Amino acid sequence: MGDLVPAPWGGYLVTGFDACNEVLRGRNWLVPDFAWQERQTGTERWHAVATQEMSRTLSRLNAPEHTRQRHSLGNLFDRRTLQDMTPHVEADVARLLDRLAERIRTDGEADLSELVSEQLPISTVGRWLDIAPEDHPHILDITHDQVHAQELLPTRSQLAVSEAATLHLRRYFTDLVRERRENPGDDVVSGWIRTWDALDSDREATDRVVYELTMFATIASLETTATLLSSMVWSLLRSPGAWAGLRERPEDIDGAIEEALRYDPPIRLNSRVAGEDTELAGVFVPKDTMVHVMYGAANHDPRRNPDPHVFDIHRKRSHLAFGGGAHYCLGAGLAKLEARALLGQLLRRFPTLRAVSPPEYAPRMVFHRVTSLRVAA
Template sequence: MAQTLPLLNPPIHTQMRRALGNVFNQSTLAALHRVAERAVQDLLDELTDRLHSGPADFVALVSEKLPIMIIGEWMGLPSEDYELLRDLTHDQVHTQELFPTPSEIATSDAATARLQTYFADLIQRRRSNPGDDPVSAWIRVWDDLDGDRAHTDAVVHSLALFMILAALETTSHLIANTLRLLLEHSSQLDLLRQHPELIPDAVEETLRYDAPIHLVSRVAPTDTVLGGMPVAAGETVQLLIGAAHHDPAHFPNPHAFDVRRRRGHQDVGGPSRLTSHLAFGAGIHYCLGNALARLEATALLSALLKRSIRLRLTGAPTWAPRVVFRRITSLYVGLA
């Protein structure tokens, strides 16, 4: 994990990001949008069928499945591996929590080892039979950069592992949490039905109101002063994103969930007035897949609001007992 992008700094981080280029450029996002639209329709069909028999778990049927379907197709992964990769990702993130228990660390280490083996095997298969998938492309890029096959495999391995870990856990929560918040705030949901152009704004408000990651750690490279507090070189600073997003000095009425927030409470349909949030980080570590996460959440919400069905919460959501990574483990909905 120490060699994945979030834990690297310049010059290695700079070299890797430069070689990657714009991974999710406009043409890639356009192609993935078509994939997402097909996947969303299939998942919502299944959800609708289940709802006719009673309440159904939106997490299990939709939000857990969509991210791996998108990133899996992009990376060319076998669909029969999707469930395994979801489970391993859930287990792996324990080690990224603030105070993991010994048993959680052991679970995370075992999941990391299985993921490392999985992607090592994948790289060897792509070397033997390259395609037009990103893993094959990364192999070609780094082979051309230095010709060191062992170094190429190590770099590509860290990239592939990072892509899976970054794409699944946080995006699944974003999707489930957006629906939860809208069902809990019916006036906001009604507003979206009347003004679907606000759907991207609703996704941004979810990212602010209850971000998928609530804490980010940073290590000071030199002695500095932060917010009037001295921080020595090598000390760790914990950024509490959840608290920052509810700071009344930055967000007026921060505890209100308002899908019009980006528009400065102007009339809907007016120009967007972006209000920054930290859900995707900042600076050199700004999330590489931010556009993909937004695309998936927007595609899902757009398709859901176009359907004739109306949903309601049938119980309180259940949450994983975590500090850093937010995760709704179940969200039961029924027909309204």
């Protein structure tokens, strides 16, 4: 239908790889921040509590505030940090796979998504932020509800569910930041407080920024990584000979992860607005027009990836699953670490793993959440 397809609700769907890449990296393409929202008609969605809360986080900020906050974080997951985290992630994977193996022995099959894929990211980010393990299930549940507000066309009922979850998250992470200020340690949140105290003398403003960073880091790292883990395993199991071949050549694991990201990205689309009158893929786009970057379509553009519907772990890596430009995913390295640890141990411990049925998905358009993937061995 073309690189730029008019959306029924206004704006455009961007489908071609090069056009999507241009939007993600172009300085004249902005995220829909508060300033843009105030210029819109029919503002019920934009005035919703959950939308307003997320609009204060890093993903909805433009320069200069986005630049300021991102620079304050530095490289969150540099090589040394990932090396330090690796033994803990490997131990978490081993623990979760013990549970998976036990359930398969008992029942003949088990839900990989429920027992492993969803649990590994919350264990990882929970340890990183020093969140009490007993709080992990609660955070996971309310995160699933909160992301409704980030969907493309959320209904009123979805916005209401998201609002309740957002208020829970606000209370939880505001209390967490307050506790770290009163009892600072060597954890990431305490470090952010010290960093922002040095940048801003207003402690209330500092605590608000740290709360927003902490909440965003948690939400952004859970559903996306969980879906990557399940989709990666499903794609390998449904490709003839792929599981056995990867066991024989574990050096191809990184290629399998990259291909999983290309083939079935955890986020299906992301929205940008034109910062000025511009042209995209030969089409005039007026200022403030919203476009939706279709990650899956871009990754399956045959001009960039020949035979795009073939799952090929030896393919030259070329995908936009982590976005691009100023808003490139901060947690890309961490997500790959978790995927690498899980796939490596699964291949060793479950040589005859098979899918009992295709995965089940939540009825969403943005966050492509896998809710169930039943496997046997």
